[in-house]
Amino acid sequence: MKQVQWIKAPVATGYAAVCFIKKFTVGEGLVHAVLKVSAMGIYVAEINGEKIGRQVLVPGWTNYDYRVQYATEDITAQMGRENTLSISVGPGWAVGRMGYHGDRQLYSNEVHAVCELTLTYADGRKENLTTGEDWEVFTHEVTFSDIYDGETVDKTHEPKLLGNAVCVGEKFPLILQVGEDITEQERFAPVELIITPKGERVIDFGQNLAGYVELKIKGKRGDRVVLSFAEVLDKDGNFYKENYRSAKNIVTYICSGNEDVFKPRFSFQGYRYIRLDEYPFDTVELDGFRSVAVSSALTRTGRFACGDAKINQLYHNIIWGQKSNYLDIPTDCPQRDERLGWTGDTQVFCRTAALNFDVRKFFEKWLGDLRLEQKSDGAVLGICPEKFKGNYKTRTSAGWGDVATIVPWTLYEIYGDKKILEENFELMRRWVEYIRHAGGEEYLWLGGYHYGDWLAMDAGGDTYVGATSNDLIGTAFYAHSVDLLVRAGEVLGRDMSEYRSLHQKVKDAFRAYFMENGMPKEELPLTEVVQAGKSSSDFLRKGITQTSLVLILHFGLCLEEERAALGKKLCELIRDFGNRMSTGFLGTPYLLHVLSSIGRQDLAYELFFAEGNPSWLYSVNHGATTMWEHWNSLKEDGSFWSTDMNSFNHYSYGAVGDWIYGEICGIKIAEGGAGYRKLLLTPHPIRRLSFAKCALDTVQGRVESHWYYAGDRVNFEFTVPEGSEATICLPDGKRETVTGGSYYYSVKALD
Ligand code: BGC
Numbered sequence: 001m002k003q004v005q006w007i008k009a010p011v012a013t014g015y016a017a018v019c020f021i022k023k024f025t026v027g028e029g030l031v032h033a034v035l036k037v038s039a040m041g042i043y044v045a046e047i048n049g050e051k052i053g054r055q056v057l058v059p060g061w062t063n064y065d066y067r068v069q070y071a072t073e074d075i076t077a078q079m080g081r082e083n084t085l086s087i088s089v090g091p092g093w094a095v096g097r098m099g100y101h102g103d104r105q106l107y108s109n110e111v112h113a114v115c116e117l118t119l120t121y122a123d124g125r126k127e128n129l130t131t132g133e134d135w136e137v138f139t140h141e142v143t144f145s146d147i148y149d150g151e152t153v154d155k156t157h158e159p160k161l162l163g164n165a166v167c168v169g170e171k172f173p174l175i176l177q178v179g180e181d182i183t184e185q186e187r188f189a190p191v192e193l194i195i196t197p198k199g200e201r202v203i204d205f206g207q208n209l210a211g212y213v214e215l216k217i218k219g220k221r222g223d224r225v226v227l228s229f230a231e232v233l234d235k236d237g238n239f240y241k242e243n244y245r246s247a248k249n250i251v252t253y254i255c256s257g258n259e260d261v262f263k264p265r266f267s268f269q270g271y272r273y274i275r276l277d278e279y280p281f282d283t284v285e286l287d288g289f290r291s292v293a294v295s296s297a298l299t300r301t302g303r304f305a306c307g308d309a310k311i312n313q314l315y316h317n318i319i320w321g322q323k324s325n326y327l328d329i330p331t332d333c334p335q336r337d338e339r340l341g342w343t344g345d346t347q348v349f350c351r352t353a354a355l356n357f358d359v360r361k362f363f364e365k366w367l368g369d370l371r372l373e374q375k376s377d378g379a380v381l382g383i384c385p386e387k388f389k390g391n392y393k394t395r396t397s398a399g400w401g402d403v404a405t406i407v408p409w410t411l412y413e414i415y416g417d418k419k420i421l422e423e424n425f426e427l428m429r430r431w432v433e434y435i436r437h438a439g440g441e442e443y444l445w446l447g448g449y450h451y452g453d454w455l456a457m458d459a460g461g462d463t464y465v466g467a468t469s470n471d472l473i474g475t476a477f478y479a480h481s482v483d484l485l486v487r488a489g490e491v492l493g494r495d496m497s498e499y500r501s502l503h504q505k506v507k508d509a510f511r512a513y514f515m516e517n518g519m520p521k522e523e524l525p526l527t528e529v530v531q532a533g534k535s536s537s538d539f540l541r542k543g544i545t546q547t548s549l550v551l552i553l554h555f556g557l558c559l560e561e562e563r564a565a566l567g568k569k570l571c572e573l574i575r576d577f578g579n580r581m582s583t584g585f586l587g588t589p590y591l592l593h594v595l596s597s598i599g600r601q602d603l604a605y606e607l608f609f610a611e612g613n614p615s616w617l618y619s620v621n622h623g624a625t626t627m628w629e630h631w632n633s634l635k636e637d638g639s640f641w642s643t644d645m646n647s648f649n650h651y652s653y654g655a656v657g658d659w660i661y662g663e664i665c666g667i668k669i670a671e672g673g674a675g676y677r678k679l680l681l682t683p684h685p686i687r688r689l690s691f692a693k694c695a696l697d698t699v700q701g702r703v704e705s706h707w708y709y710a711g712d713r714v715n716f717e718f719t720v721p722e723g724s725e726a727t728i729c730l731p732d733g734k735r736e737t738v739t740g741g742s743y744y745y746s747v748k749a750l751d
Contacts, residue, residue, distance in 0.1 A: 001036045001070055001174050004130045006112045007165035009137045013111065015149075017090035017142035017266055020113045020165055022135045024083055029122035033079050036118075038070035040172055041111035042092030042145075042266040047078045047085050056294060057182045057268065060328035061093040061341075062365070063385040064107040066372045068094075069177040069365075070114070085129075087113040090145035090266025097148050099388055100338055102246060106387045112168065135165040145266040148247035148337045153264070155256035156222055179365030180296040182328050184211070188291040193284050194273075196238045201276040201284060202230075205291035208272040208626040208649050210324040210334035213251065214263040216288045219280045221257030226250065226278035229271035231335060231648035235638025239275045242643040247337040255280070268294055270324060270335025270649055272625065295323045298357035301697040304660055307690030313620045315660065321627040321651030322353050329366055329385065333629065333647035341366065341384045344400035344451060345652050348589050350407050352657035354414045355696060363411055364423075370404065371427045378434030380404045380427075382451070396434075397450040398474035399586045404431035405481040409488060415699055416675015421488045428485045432499070435478045443502075443509035445474035447527035453547045455630060456584025457614055458577075462641060466584040468545040469524040472514050473586060476551040479506040483555070491674075510557050518562035519569065520544050520552065546573050547587030553598070554590040567598035574603065580614055581607055589655035596663045601684050604663070608656070609688065616656060627654040665694035665705040670727060675699045682729040683707050685714045687751045700724045701740075709749060716745040 009018045026033075035052060037045045038059045045052040053073040062069060089111040090096075097104045117129040138159040144152040191206035208231050215225060229249045234240040241249070249269050253262040271291075276284065304315050325331045330349070332342040346366075353359050370384045380401035381392055388395065408424035411417075439446040452473060456466025482503040489496035514520050520543035542548070549570040552558050558566055574581065583591050595604035611617045614631030622634050629650035630641045640646055662668045666683035673679055676698035683705055685692070691708035701721025708715055720726040722740035729735050732747040 001114070001116050003170065004114055004116050005132055005167040005169055006040070006114045006171045007131045007133075007135055007167055008110050008112045010163035010166050013162075015091060015096070015144045015146055017088050017140035017145055018111060018162070019138045019140045019159065020087045020089070020131065020135050021138060022085045022129065024085070024129060026079060026081055026083060026119060027121065030079060030119055031076070031122050032120035033074070033076045034118050035073045035075050035085075035115060036070050037073065037087060037115040038068050038174060039087065039089045039111065039113045040064060040068065040094045040108045041089040041096075043087050043089045043113060044265050045073070045085070045087045045115070047075050048080055048083055050078050052078070054183055055181045056184060056265070057092070057328070059177070060179055060182055061385060063369050063373055063387065064094050064172060065387065066173060066369070067175045068172045069179065070174050071177050085115075085117065087115060088140055088142070088265070089113050090142055090151075092266055093147060096146045097337075099340065101388060102337065103388070108172075112171065114172075114174065131165065133164050133167050137162045137165050142266060145264070147267045147339065148249070150248055150250040150252070150269070151264040151267045152252040152254070153262050154254040155260050155262075156254055178361075178368060179328060180298060180361045182294065183297045185293040185295055185297075185323065188293070190286045190289050193286055194233075194237070196233070197236050198238045200239050201279065202233070202239055203274050203276070203284070203286065203289055205272055205274075206625070207291070207293075207320065208270070208324065209291065209293045209320065210268055210270050210327050210649075211292045211294040212264045212268050213274055214261065214290045214292050215253055216259065216261050217253070217255060217285070218259040219255030219257070221255060223255040223280035224278045225253040225255070225262075225276070225280065227252075228275040228277050229269045229335070230273045230275065231271055232634065233273065234640070239273065240640075243640065243646040243648070244336045245644060247335065249335070250277075263292065268327070268334070270333065270339075293323060295327045296362050298326060298359060298362060300356065301358050302355040302661060302694070304665065304692070304694045306664070306692040308688065310617050310620050311689065314616050315657070317620065317624055317626050318352065318651070318654035318657040319356055320625060321649060321654045322349070322356055324626060324649050325651050326353065326357070326359070326362060333650050335649060336647060341386070342400070343370075343380065343382055343384055343403035344397070344454065344585060345650070347399070347403035347406040348585055348652045348655050351410045351414070352655050354411060355658060355661050360411065360415055360417070360420075363407060367407065367424055367427070371424070374404070374427060374430060377437065378430035378432075380431050380434070394449045398445060398470070398477040400451060401431055401434070402477045402481050404428055405484040409484040412488070412491065413669055413674050416677060417699075418491060421492055425488055425492060428481070428488055432481050432485050432502075435481065436502070441509070443505045444471070444513055445478045446471045448474065450474060451585075453545075453584035453586045456545075456547060456582060456587065457631070458542070458545055458582035464645065466545070466547060466582075466587075467542045468547045468587070469514075469541045469543055471524060471527055472520065472543060472548050473551065475506065475510050475514065476555055476557060479503065479510055479557055480555040482506055507557055514543055515558070518558065518565055520548050544569065544573070545587075546570060546577070546581060546591065547583045549573070550583065550587045550590045550594050553594045563598065567594075567600070570594065571600060571603055574607070579606060580610065580612065582614075585652050588653060589658070592656060592659045592663065596659070596684070601663070604659075605684075605686055616653065624648065627651050661694055661696065664689070664692050665707075667694060667696055667703050667705050673725075676703060676721070677724055679703065679720070679724060679726045680729065681705055681718050681720075681726050683716060685709070685731060685749070687749065712749050713746050714749045716743075716747075718743045
């Protein structure tokens with residue numbers, strides 16, 4: 001869309017949506033009508049009163065300073081002779097409140113619209129209709145909208161002409177949509193109407209999700225329905241929304257007097273329950289309510305089921321954590337006053353995400369923003385898209401910025417497409433250079449600002465930061481990022497000798513500084529670290545923690561001969577912690593992988609099946625339908641972890657999904673086998689599950705692994721796609737390399 005003018009309303013419209021309208025007549029012989037459309041804010045385009053396109057919450061969220069996506073829609077079938085084209089725009093991400101500082105208008109202080117309609121006639125003639133001063137601007141029935149605070153839809157509203165649109169030129173940079181479509185997905189009918197002890201009328205939809213509530217109702221003109229949202233009820237069974245912090249999440253529907261169908265169009269909520277704060281009837285017409293899940297329209301690629309209902313529920317919760325948080329960008333959570341593209345959460349979960357769904361297009365868009373936002377010194381921030389004020393150096397952290405290397409490499413491994421590495425090689429390399437110059441030491445990452453092993457349990461329980469030394473974490477991720485950069489460069493056929501030697505030097509420096517006699521040092525020097533609201537004394541500086549050992553083993557930071565003792569120490573720490581893990585955001589995703597890799601699948605299973613706090617099944621036992629931010633977001637005594645940092649839809653700990661596919665069912669990519677061209681099938685049957693079954697739709701075709709107990713035997717069935725080579729390793733030691741086809745084995749059960 002070139003040389004097309006953006007338009008805005010002639011007066012300030014605050015939190016209300018506005019409607020830009022153009023009426024026009026079409027000549028004889030129209031054969032084709034294509035609309036290109038976008039907005040600053042969130043838009044809904046309509047032709048002759050009919051919605052255009054299947055997407056919602058468009059144009060999604062990019063860093064609008066660099067690019068605003070426009071959609072292309074074929075509207076030929078919806079055209080008449082006399083036509084009314086309208087673009088309604090609400091504040092959305094661009095103009096509304098966004099970010100944990102409560103900032104508003106990050107990208108613009110007013111909503112804007114832009115479009116170009118190209119009409120093609122039978123004789124080849126083309127006509128272009130674009131936004132301009134001849135468009136009229138009206139008030140809208142959505143009199144309030146904000147992503148955090150909710151929406152008011154007033155069907156009694158009489159649109160008022162505000163005047164003609166004001167042209168502002170080519171104010172915002174446009175690009176053709178690169179991301180996945182955002183669409184309405186599953187629809188949930190109410191499961192139950194609950195009257196709480198406080199007498200509140202609460203509807204349970206049975207599934208925590210991101211989306212909105214659609215309501216069909218025939219009330220009297222001016223009747224109001226006011227909805228509040230919640231993820232959980234409190235221990236007394238009352239409605240609980242304190243964990244939304246400053247996000248009000250209130251949706252108000254005002255009836256016209258006829259039958260109305262309401263839903264928000266410029267905001268979404270994260271919830272499982274709604275409370276009817278106002279409702280015009282004594283009896284609740286439950287059938288009028290639907291909870292509509294909204295997310296990026298990703299194709300499902302991974303499936304898993306086993307003979308244990310709790311594990312199946314955990315898997316369900318992982319999938320729904322992703323559905324709720326892959327709404328155009330990968331977010332931390334979909335409900336409170338964040339919903340931000342936290343890079344740490346993104347890197348932690350991306351492997352599982354890329355197995356569950358085809359996320360290539362989704363990440364192509366988001367990585368584009370990450371590249372655009374990378375600072376000139378290579379810094380990658382804690383959030384993307386990000387537009388906060390102040391010193392960005394206090395907003396970049398080990399384990400968060402490393403998203404720059406981890407996501408491209410992971411996508412390459414899973415989808416086998418070198419283009420991903422080509423596109424992101426400079427992002428990766430410049431991030432490594434940032435770390436190289438971040439601290440005083442070239443081969444260590446000391447000091448600076450870090451989130452650490454966020455939410456780990458080893459720094460005295462309910463704190464935000466774990467006990468592991470941030471310097472150790474920083475340098476470990478430094479080594480890992482250089483390693484991934486080297487691998488990427490090698491795939492691309494580049495000369496990586498400099499970075500190969502850097503990798504070795506960082507590893508050597510790591511061992512020299514953090515370890516002695518093959519073990520991390522117990523206590524490490526504390527370098528000054530400043531984190532908002534915390535003094536450095538809040539930080540512990542332990543060298544020997546579950547997380548430090550996991551990182552050393554997983555990133556290969558020790559000598560081969562040191563692995564056994566480090567592994568043994570890790571198992572001891574788990575025992576000392578009451579057979580529990582103490583790892584946080586950074587250690588947990590690798591923990592079970594490490595245990596499997598050191599031959600302690602038994603202990604991995606023990607942790608995986610644990611039900612106390614902390615464990616994956618704790619939340620399942622407490623009725624979770626998505627992953628929780630904390631292992632014990634809801635505590636044993638029924639109280640909440642906190643009000644200020646307690647999401648019930650945070651996918652990070654769902655990163656165990658990768659281990660479920662990779663170790664329980666045993667489908668792994670072999671070294672050098674990107675895209676599952678070469679794979680390992682190393683299932684770990686366990687009688688408790690009785691069977692486990694997994695299918696992955698890879699770029700090579702479907703890979704399947706299925707095992708099931710039959711008396712004293714375990715039977716295995718595998719499918720290997722044509723063109724792939726798989727090495728099958730069975731528990732009895734049998735090992736065989738096969739090509740495309742179906743394979744069946746039966747071995748004596750060892751348990
Ligand atoms: C988010 C996290 C994020 C963290 C940074 C939180 O507020 O919800 O998931 O990674 O901040 O430490």
